[in-house]
């Protein structure tokens with residue numbers, strides 16, 4: 694299984710794992726579609742390939758912001774620091790609430806290949822009426838575990854704001870984490886952030902995720 698195939702299978706697995714939650718999310722509800730999405734390079738390549746086959750969407754890229762910011766650590770760096778008791782409460786960049794450049798008439802123009810972070814948006818109540826998303830804690834744990842595995846799958850390559858990663862792919866050969874401010878390098882999993890009382894509930898999804906990662910790793914090592 695190639696990393697790309699593994700990523701697509703992870704997305705499909707996530708749909709099955711998240712099916713137990715009831716969301717108020719509907720097509721056309723898009724308060725969550727901001728410019729603060731992060732992704733891996735592998736996710737960016739999927740998105741970039743899709744855009745290359747949809748010339749009518751290419752003008753959207755003209756609106757890519759020149760300056761972006763990303764969290765000070767990747768999710769796996771954050772998890773490792775927490776597990777070692779070394780987590781420092783570093784200042785987070787302000788959330789950029791400007792609408793995502795791929796938002797067209799309140800719908801996602803790249804929906805089939807949207808990054809995992811977009812897939813993980815969900816709320817029990819409409820965010821536009823309540824002012825914020827409402828989710829149960831287990832949903833956050835599930836999202837974190839998927840984010841960790843998706844980062845692990847692409848370890849060693851740039852990770853960060855969606856537009857910065859896209860730009861790094863389009864400038865490949867020149868761009869890397871050093872030359873593009875704000876990008877980090879995806880890291881491997883050192884451990885999961887799963888509260889003890891959620892271990893049993895998440896074990897089937899986690900086992901399936903780890904099987905997928907092993908399948909992709911086996912292919913990479915051949």
Ligand code: SF4
Pocket residue numbers: 717718719722723724725726814815816818819820821826
């Ligand atoms: S997360 Fe909030 S804004 Fe996004 S689709 Fe769901 S209800 Fe709408």
Ligand code: SF4
Pocket residue numbers: 725726727730793794795796797800801802803804807808811
């Ligand atoms: S890529 Fe699509 S789903 Fe993600 S924030 Fe942009 S418009 Fe929304």
